[in-house]
Amino acid sequence: MAQSLRPRRRFRQPSVIPGFGLTLGYTLTCLGVIVLLPLAALVTRASGLGLSGIWDVATDPRVASALRVSFGVSLLAALTASVFGFLIAWVLTRYTFPGRKIVDAVVDLPFALPTAVAGIALASLYAPNGLVGAQLAKFGIEAAYTPVGIYIAMVFIGLPFAVRTVQPLIVEIDREIEEASATLGATRLHTLVRVVLPPLIPAVLTGFALAFARGVGEYGSIIFIAGNLPYVSEIAPLLIVIKLSEFDYGGACAIATIMLGISFVTLLAINLIQAWSRRRFGYV
Amino acid sequence: MSKAIPHGDIGRPASVVTEGSRVRWLLIGTAIAFLALFLVLPLVTVFVQAFAKGWEAYLAAFTEQDAHAAIRLTLIVAAIAVPFNVVFGIMASWAIAKFEFAGKNLLVTLIDLPFSVSPVVSGLIYVLVFGAQGLIGPWLIEHDIQIIFAVPGIVLATIFVTFPFVARQLIPLMQEQGTAEEEAALTLGASGWHAFRTVTLPNIRWGLLYSVLLCNARAMGEFGAVSVVSGHIRGLTNTLPLHVEILYNEYNFVASFAVASLLAGLALVTLAVKSGLEWRYSADIAAGARGH
16 A cells, blocks of 8 residues: 555545544544443443353343344354255245246345234234144144244344345356356265355354344344243343333343353354455455 | 345256256255245234234324324434435544554444444433433533433434444445545635535445445334333333334234334335335445455
């Protein structure tokens, strides 16, 4: 860069475009007031509890079980969303079939549908007397008001993340490599597993992490179908709401801090995956 | 997102770079069945349940005073939150895309932060600042200002959860368009504002419209964050999603799904317009999928 010629690094490179001070100042002010200040309030409140205070809350049996349900079920749901998300992304980019564009648009439904609406719809579908719930009941599966219901809601909201992170990369695969692989005598399955799949792994992992993070934090689409039985189907976000309604701000903050911590670790993981992918494959 | 694929031979079954036709139809069938079961069926259920007792019962849900109040509040909240985030998004993307400065990546990450915070936590942090036991709670009480369990809190929580929508759409778009056109306008004597209005804005209009659409859908549909700060006071601090919850918990299913069908209709319109924009102006909405 031209900067290396200068004796000192500048904060900003010179430009004739006006408005830097105004727009950056406005951006930082909004960011500070809307996002950073309130988040700092949480961190302050949580640090007041101390590590031991947070640990006490986290090891409370009811809280521990809620965290286990949230993280455990979200892992399973993100796994499901990743597998089927990959399949859907593949079908949408590689095959032509009637209604493909509509199917493509449908994928974004969970982004657009308010979570409470999805929540009551899933609850009524999977209730023992609901359309799907009654069928599942024949096989002895109870979906609504159990962790299975939580799993279904988490798959619902996680799916678009899984599809949309992989899809653009499938579009960009260089098909000549596949042709080369086929020419060299590889079977189609062999080509898919050894040639097509490896460069897509970072995107699949990113989609998985996004779906997982979303599932852990999700509230609206889950609480209606979950039944919210303590120790069985109670999720961590709901417990925050319960603690708040009992004016137990400390408890609410402790759970929120644990959840924030996990989502930062997830974000970090995504960044590491992308950095690794950039080194390994030359793109994100 | 649904980019045209540059090769013309995809549909041909004999190609070596695709699967056999039986496998293909099996995969297509599985994908569609999965989407139908997990995504479409819940959507259909909303309308089926809403009309379960006929038109009259459906319409009765909207004659209630509380329903009117919820609709009004949802519109007010969106009318404040969406323009706020449009102004913020344009300001932020101008600063980030048109200039090179230290700490830019960190700034972009911080703007994205609300996406990775649970909706419930988003509500909680505002309670911690403005609530009765909050940071400035006592001061607010002294001056008789109510934010939590009132409309300002709902607006703030909604702004928080929709904060990144416009900015993250416009930043890559403006980065891709560079600064050459604006520089030309400035050289020709345009003021900064004039250059923005006549050069930048037309370049980003489809991307902007696209992000406003998504921002609005989220603003009107937000549940978790709003539920924490609202206090659920009927007729006063109930938005449409909260009204859906209350009716559902009262076993008033038809009314609950009727109100929900309104939100589902909004989601469908959003999806339709969004897809229309993507099909038509995909290059003008999003910068290349790979970024820079």
